Amino acid sequence: MVHLSSLLLKKYHGGHVVIRLALAGHKQANRPFYRIVAAYNKRARDGRYIEQLGSYDPLPNIYNEKLVSFNFDRLKYWIGCGAHPTKPVAKLLGLAGFFPLHPMTITEAERQRVQTEKTETNTDMCQVTLDNTQVTI
Amino acid sequence: MFQVIGGRSVPAARLLAPRSAVLVEAVRGRKSRTDPVAKSKEGRIKVPPPVDPVEMVVLKERYTEYQLIMSALRLEFKEEVLRKKYEEETGSQAEERVRQEAEEHRSLMAWNNEENLQISFCQEAEEAQRKKIEAAIQREQEQQEFIKEKEREILQLQEEVKNFITVENLDQRIEEALDNPKNYNFAIDKEGRVVKQTALQ
Numbered sequence: 001m002v003h004l005s006s007l008l009l010k011k012y013h014g015g016h017v018v019i020r021l022a023l024a025g026h027k028q029a030n031r032p033f034y035r036i037v038a039a040y041n042k043r044a045r046d047g048r049y050i051e052q053l054g055s056y057d058p059l060p061n062i063y064n065e066k067l068v069s070f071n072f073d074r075l076k077y078w079i080g081c082g083a084h085p086t087k088p089v090a091k092l093l094g095l096a097g098f099f100p101l102h103p104m105t106i107t108e109a110e111r112q113r114v115q116t117e118k119t120e121t122n123t124d125m126c127q128v129t130l131d132n133t134q135v136t137i
Numbered sequence: 138m139f140q141v142i143g144g145r146s147v148p149a150a151r152l153l154a155p156r157s158a159v160l161v162e163a164v165r166g167r168k169s170r171t172d173p174v175a176k177s178k179e180g181r182i183k184v185p186p187p188v189d190p191v192e193m194v195v196l197k198e199r200y201t202e203y204q205l206i207m208s209a210l211r212l213e214f215k216e217e218v219l220r221k222k223y224e225e226e227t228g229s230q231a232e233e234r235v236r237q238e239a240e241e242h243r244s245l246m247a248w249n250n251e252e253n254l255q256i257s258f259c260q261e262a263e264e265a266q267r268k269k270i271e272a273a274i275q276r277e278q279e280q281q282e283f284i285k286e287k288e289r290e291i292l293q294l295q296e297e298v299k300n301f302i303t304v305e306n307l308d309q310r311i312e313e314a315l316d317n318p319k320n321y322n323f324a325i326d327k328e329g330r331v332v333k334q335t336a337l338q
Contacts, residue, residue: 024330037166076217077214077215077218078212079210079215080214080216080217080218080219081215081218082215082216099206099207099210100202100203100206100207101202102203103196103199103203106199107192107195107196107199110192136254
């Protein structure tokens with residue numbers, strides 16, 4: 001990968017830039033909020049980052065929405081400079097449409113669908129047997 | 138994960154708390170390396186989740202496609218970054234910007250030089266004035282000194298007048314001089330002893 005951005009600041013040798021979720025406001029318990037951030041690989045998760053590229057709120061709001069924001073311009077720049085996005089960031093971007101849909105998102109959705117169908121058929125079977133027994137009675 | 142309450146161990150807390158309350162305290166890393174395995178976990182063999190071969194094949198295909206698209210995207214973004222950098226340095230707008238900056242610089246320098254000239258003129262005028270004032274002061278001082286010198290000379294002369302020999306004093310002074318013969322001869326040796334006694338009277 002071509003490291004176009006010079007690794008200044010803290011003199012890292014052999015480190016690379018990642019785009020990941022950093023927990024913001026971690027002094028508050030039971031209320032997570034993530035910042036989508038470009039940082040060096042070896043830095044702490046919530047430590048110093050190079051640039052903030054967006055945010056992600058995992059708890060749904062009053063309209064049952066989970067809000068995500070991205071700065072696509074700077075994101076393109078960092079990926080062009082050779083930054084690696086992490087799995088959750090890649091999944092979010094896939095859902096947003098910027099990246100292709102992550103394979104695991106599709107497989108997880110399929111599994112979920114199979115699960116719900118199974119539980120539905122189970123309940124239907126239970127319902128049917130109950131009706132049968134009632135009829136017999 | 139929740140932290141241990143006040144440093145006391147979890148079983149103690151469980152004893153102190155009421156039995157009916159459900160205490161689900163999951164403390165990560167409570168045991169150190171040397172602690173033995175719990176009795177309930179003695180024969181436990183950790184098994185990874187089972188893999189569905191059909192799903193695995195489909196997943197592998199999806200992953201290859203995904204990685205292909207991702208590498209293509211990455212190359213595109215890299216190209217875009219490089220192009221932007223190139224245009225920044227050697228683009229059509231870069232030359233215009235350089236020219237404009239040079240013109241601005243020249244005009245600003247010209248304005249600066251004009252300001253400097255004006256300031257230098259003002260400074261010169263001020264200096265000329267100051268010099269005139271100083272010259273005037275100097276001249277006054279010299280005049281005063283001259284006057285003082287003259288006064289001193291006058292006083293000296295006035296004192297010397299008492300010793301002058303005039304027409305009236307002439308006879309008196311001659312008689313005085315004849316009455317008092319003065320002997321200016323003396324001898325001195327190397328130690329500085331003066332001897333005024335001479336052969337002449």
